[in-house]
Structure formats: structure tokens, C-alpha cells
Amino acid sequence: MQFKGVLKKMQTEIGNPIQYYLVFESDFLNVNQVLDRELEIEFIKYQCLNCNLDKPIYRQGFCRNCFFEIPSAGDWIMRPELSTAHLDQEDRDLEYEKKVQLQPHVVYLANSSNIKVGVTRKSQVPTRWIDQGAHEAIEIVEVPNRYLAGITEVALKDHIGDKTNWRKMLTNNVDDEDLVAYRNKLRQYIPEEAAPYFIENNKESHMEFPVLRYPEKVKSLNLEKTPHFKGILKGIKGQYLIFEDNTVFNVRGSEGYYISLNIN
Structure with a gap:
């Protein structure tokens, strides 16, 4: 079973345990169903979540230009006390800011x-x-x-x-x-x-997370340094995939990376 597409944070559904979904452009995977199976992840290119260009990801899945321009990456996202839509004051796009802040x-x-x-x-x-x-x-x-x-x-x-x-x-x-x-x-x-x-x-x-075994120590997978990885999936917690060899992969921290994913 193979999937290809740009990574975005996993979608979730409350349950016992919580259900996790990797959603790609034309397909999706219920990640809970592949626990105890080998996943093979290959980093192919970047794809900014805003402009869709193959440009290095700067933060939050966006290339540097988009991060500093689009309203959904304004400073008030990380620092809500900077919100000004209630004063009718624009940061980058008042209509968007009112929709989210108010x-x-x-x-x-x-x-x-x-x-x-x-x-x-x-x-x-x-x-x-x-x-x-x-x-x-x-x-x-x-x-x-x-x-x-x-x-x-x-x-x-x-x-x-x-x-x-x-x-x-x-x-x-x-x-x-x-x-x-x-x-x-x-x-x-x-x-x-x-x-x-x-x-x-x-x-x-x-909240109950779908984890078969927690790692004793963790080592983080960085797709830029390790563009090809294989491992047995043992759990999902937060936005992390947990593998048998104690490797953990932050899906949300890798938004904007276009990958291929094989389930062996």
C-alpha cells in the first residue's frame, strides 16, 4: 500500500483510543490500522502549504515569503494577546483576522x-x-x-x-x-x-492514545537529514508517530514536506 502527498498535521477523531488520519490530496490513511506494521517514509521535495512551490519550509508548513505575508501566519497566531480585530485594526488582512479572532x-x-x-x-x-x-x-x-x-x-x-x-x-x-x-x-x-x-x-x-509501547528514550526523525526511513509503528501520541526503535516523527513539525509512504 503506497501513499504520496504533502504532509499536514494528522486529523483526529475522539474515541477510546483516539483515531488518527493522514490526509493526502486524493486519499487518506487511518493510521491506527497500521500499528505494528512497517512504514517506509521517503522525503521527495518541499511543497509550501500556501503557494505550493518547492521552496524550503520556514515555519508552520510555509516557505519564508509566505510565512511573513499571509494572514494565517501573523504574530497573533502564536501570541494571541497581540490580536487587534476587536479594535477593528488590521494586521495583515482584517477580514480574515475578524473571522478567526472574533x-x-x-x-x-x-x-x-x-x-x-x-x-x-x-x-x-x-x-x-x-x-x-x-x-x-x-x-x-x-x-x-x-x-x-x-x-x-x-x-x-x-x-x-x-x-x-x-x-x-x-x-x-x-x-x-x-x-x-x-x-x-x-x-x-x-x-x-x-x-x-x-x-x-x-x-x-x-484522552486515550493508540500506543502499543512507549519508548524508553526518544530520537527524533528529521527528513532533511534522513530522507529515507523504515520502522515498525508502535504508537501515535500528540502529532508524533512512535516507532519500535525509539524513533519518533513529528508529523506537524514536517508540514509542507512531500513524501511517499509505503505500508509493508
């Missing part, structure tokens, strides 16, 4: 390697948590725009981390935590503008 957003706690705070659009729950490899998560506030979510995250980052230790997450060296207690402790630090949006009575969400 919709309900959630500030949440997720536990993947440790407890961290994050922001996502409400429509991306629980997808965002799955992509981060979180085995448990809970919403703190639900606000009407990205700016309010951003300033809340900034305020809470003074009291809890905002980064995931991906190596720890992939070795499953994690503890269960009482996220309700953490959420309640952090309430006092929520900015005044966002305080009315605090969520009082929700419960933790739990």
Missing part, C-alpha cells in the same frame, strides 16, 4: 508532560489537547474573542508553565493531577476583563 476562545489547562496553560478556539476543543498529547485537560474560561484569551494566558503564565516537554510526553513519564483544584487556584490571577467568563462547574476531559 469567535469564542478557551483558555485551558492541559497535562501532557506537566500542567500547562494554553489558548485555543472553542471549535478546536478537544483537537488542540489531542495534538499536544495531553491525557487530561480542563477549560478555565471561555471568552468571546482571541484577545481576551491571550491576556488571560499571559497573566496565568506567571503562575504555571506554558510549554510541553515533548520527550517526557512521548515516554509517558507523566502523572495524573487534579486539574479542577489547579483551575480554582488560578482563578484569582485572571484579568478583570476576563473574570466574568470563568467556568465554575466543569470536569476534566481524558
Whole structure:
């Protein structure tokens, strides 16, 4: 079985375990169905997710030119507190920015390697948590725009981390935590503008990942340095494929790479 196409982050479907899909231009693969089989990955060329040209990928699946020009790669994507659509102020394309920024957003706690705070659009729950490899998560506030979510995250980052230790997450060296207690402790630090949006009575969400065996140590596959790789797939967590030899492959970190994929 062979697939060819440009890599984009795996699509997911909530379930026990979570279902993962690699989606190509004219085909797709349910990755869960090829656990315990040999995958052969070959890097063929680049293909920017915006202009489709064979140009080196700079960030987020885009070539350098596109990354600094298109609205979907503006600074407010990574730093939501920089959002300005609620003020009717344009960054790169006000119509696009209003569409994305002026919709309900959630500030949440997720536990993947440790407890961290994050922001996502409400429509991306629980997808965002799955992509981060979180085995448990809970919403703190639900606000009407990205700016309010951003300033809340900034305020809470003074009291809890905002980064995931991906190596720890992939070795499953994690503890269960009482996220309700953490959420309640952090309430006092929520900015005044966002305080009315605090969520009082929700419960933790739990995610189960399709992993047959976790690695003891991890070594990362970089397709630029290793353009041809073969390995037995043992699991999927976050946006990573986990192989029998402890190699892990970050699909999302390789967006914009055109590959061939053989299932042996």
C-alpha cells in the first residue's frame, strides 16, 4: 500500500483510543490500522502549504515569503494577546483576522508532560489537547474573542508553565493531577476583563492514545537529514508517530514536506 502527498498535521477523531488520519490530496490513511506494521517514509521535495512551490519550509508548513505575508501566519497566531480585530485594526488582512479572532476562545489547562496553560478556539476543543498529547485537560474560561484569551494566558503564565516537554510526553513519564483544584487556584490571577467568563462547574476531559509501547528514550526523525526511513509503528501520541526503535516523527513539525509512504 503506497501513499504520496504533502504532509499536514494528522486529523483526529475522539474515541477510546483516539483515531488518527493522514490526509493526502486524493486519499487518506487511518493510521491506527497500521500499528505494528512497517512504514517506509521517503522525503521527495518541499511543497509550501500556501503557494505550493518547492521552496524550503520556514515555519508552520510555509516557505519564508509566505510565512511573513499571509494572514494565517501573523504574530497573533502564536501570541494571541497581540490580536487587534476587536479594535477593528488590521494586521495583515482584517477580514480574515475578524473571522478567526472574533469567535469564542478557551483558555485551558492541559497535562501532557506537566500542567500547562494554553489558548485555543472553542471549535478546536478537544483537537488542540489531542495534538499536544495531553491525557487530561480542563477549560478555565471561555471568552468571546482571541484577545481576551491571550491576556488571560499571559497573566496565568506567571503562575504555571506554558510549554510541553515533548520527550517526557512521548515516554509517558507523566502523572495524573487534579486539574479542577489547579483551575480554582488560578482563578484569582485572571484579568478583570476576563473574570466574568470563568467556568465554575466543569470536569476534566481524558484522552486515550493508540500506543502499543512507549519508548524508553526518544530520537527524533528529521527528513532533511534522513530522507529515507523504515520502522515498525508502535504508537501515535500528540502529532508524533512512535516507532519500535525509539524513533519518533513529528508529523506537524514536517508540514509542507512531500513524501511517499509505503505500508509493508
